[in-house]
Amino acid sequence: MPTEPDQIELNEHELREITGYAAACASRxxxxxxxxxxxxxxxxxxxxxxxxxxxxxxxxxxxxxSAWAAYKAAGEAAVPAAADAARAASHAAAAAFLHPKASAHQVKHILGAAAHAARAEELAAGDDRDAGARTLDWAGRHAPAAVPAVLGRLPAAPSGGGRVGEIIRALDSALRG
Known part of the structure; x- marks a missing residue:
């Protein structure tokens, strides 16, 4: 397992696959x-x-x-599910800027769009965690090979982050499984 200051291998193909995956998660x-x-x-x-x-x-x-603009839109959304949907979009565009650094923070860049999409679904369904679980199941089944491959080069998802952090850790664990 790499330590925080280490660099990881990250090629352009992997970066494009991760970004496409994040976009697919956010588009949902x-x-x-x-x-x-x-x-x-x-x-x-x-x-x-x-x-x-x-x-x-x-x-x-x-x-x-475009990532920053979507992030700003999230802050302007009055409906919590809409705010998380905008955060998912922000993470999708930001995924293209994943760093080849062995930092647990990078896990959030890979899985942030999926986690915020799941949280948006939960909130839209009256904070129903089953709705989020269905989204996470979809995210797990549709992750391209680059997602678990790159996650395997990184430390596990960090603690904290409230409900979205819980979702990131659950998805991280499932994809490394």
């Missing part, structure tokens, strides 16, 4: 945001930018800005 809950704020395109723009990178596009400042 975009409607939760769009029902709440239909005129705000920032989360959808972030997911589309992540998909473009995953399909071979360049990792640009505009991609990074």
């Amino acid at each position: 809950v975009l409607a939760l945001f769009e029902r709440s704020l239909p005129a705000d395109p920032r989360p959808r723009d972030a997911v589309e930018a992540a998909r473009a990178f995953a399909a071979g596009g360049r990792r640009t400042g505009a991609l990074r800005q």
